[in-house]
Amino acid sequence: MAKLYFRYGAMNSGKSTALLQAAYNYEERGHAVLLAKPEIDTKGDLGILSRLGVTREVDFLLASQTDAYATFQQHRRAVVDAAGRDVSCLLVDEAQFLTEAHVDDLLRIAILESIPVLAYGIRTDFQTVAFPGSRRLLEIAHSLEELKTICRCGRKAVFNGRKIGEQYVFDGAQVAIDGEEVAYESLCGACYLQESRGVLNGSKR
């Protein structure tokens, strides 16, 4: 039986870089992989952008109503037809934006089709609340692995502070509205609470 893996981290923990490296490792050994991501992420259309400068296009996008299982099977058949070999792994970037139904399908793909699924994403939003896709992955993934990054103070960063200009903000939509100039900084718990004056806005929900 294959497994569903969730590799999560704060912003700038190198998730996309790790995903592209994993894809490369499979392909270097002659294995075929499929790459996917939710459609909500419009940073680069089909592209997976690594901070180290590597870019690669996904094989398919998952819109909120997309049947992830059927879409995977369709692309898998195309690989088998074209390359004469099965897919060895499904890699999913920006997994925090998946729907719960997508994540359930990823588990089914791993278990029923025996294809390992590696999902990479951010655990929580700027108010320290889990994204829907991440929450479902934390609930049902076989394996959880944290990708680490460093806060400005040198401790491990676990939260994502949202900034508009130089100012941290703690209210707003989970996904910033298009055109809104926001930036994110990975923070440890102590620095987050210092900036928010002790507020964890998740309790408002």
Ligand SMILES: [Zn+2]
């Ligand atoms: Zn810190």
